Amino acid sequence: MNLFKNIFGSNESESTNSKVNWRPLIDMGQLNEIINESTEKPVIIFKHSTRCGISRMTLKQFENEYDLNDLVMPYFLDLLQNRDISNEIAKRFGIEHQSPQLILIKNGEPIYNASHGDIYADDLKRYI
Template sequence: MSFLKNMFGSNEEKQSVSKVGWRQLTDLGQLNEIIDLSTEKPVLIFKHSTRCSISRMVLKQFENEFDLQDKVIPYYLDLLEFRNVSNEIASRFGVTHQSPQIILVKDGKAVYNASHESIDICKLVQFV
């Protein structure tokens, strides 16, 4: 088991060493909170599949390049564990479900989203 843990890591480890300061997105009610918060500061949602090596690679790259600590409120969604929240995000914000995926919410609306290799901090900054 430790071989797999070393190879794939665990969510707890990624969360504790990340400089992003993720807020865990685990409940449908938090989507109302995100909409409210987005009127004051853009909210970033990162949808991640914990079983996908591509998603893990993109998350790690994103975290390494992240420098928007004071400019966005970052939320992290484990979409395998909270698929109902992921589905509601797609419905509420009018974005097609992808994984990995980032969605930037401003004034209650998704103003930018990207998935897979299109997830890029430089592109995201243009919409913040």
């Protein structure tokens, strides 16, 4: 059974063994907090589908190259459990929904977003 979990993943939280200090994005009210927080420190939101192999591979790659804990506040959005929050992100920030997707917010505005195979921590550094 572990072979199938390793290949296809599982529905368990995938950010538990990460070097990224993810904050779970689970409440619509957090979006206002994120906007306010982004005036002090840039915020990233990683939108992830736990059932998608591409999303899983992208997340793992991003986490492996990530070294920005002191520079940004990272939020993790599980799309399967919180699709309404993802829809509100698209509406508020004018960014078409993608999965996986990484959005950088500074001073209440999205200044960078990437999806699928274009998500790299090194690319993100240029916009912080």
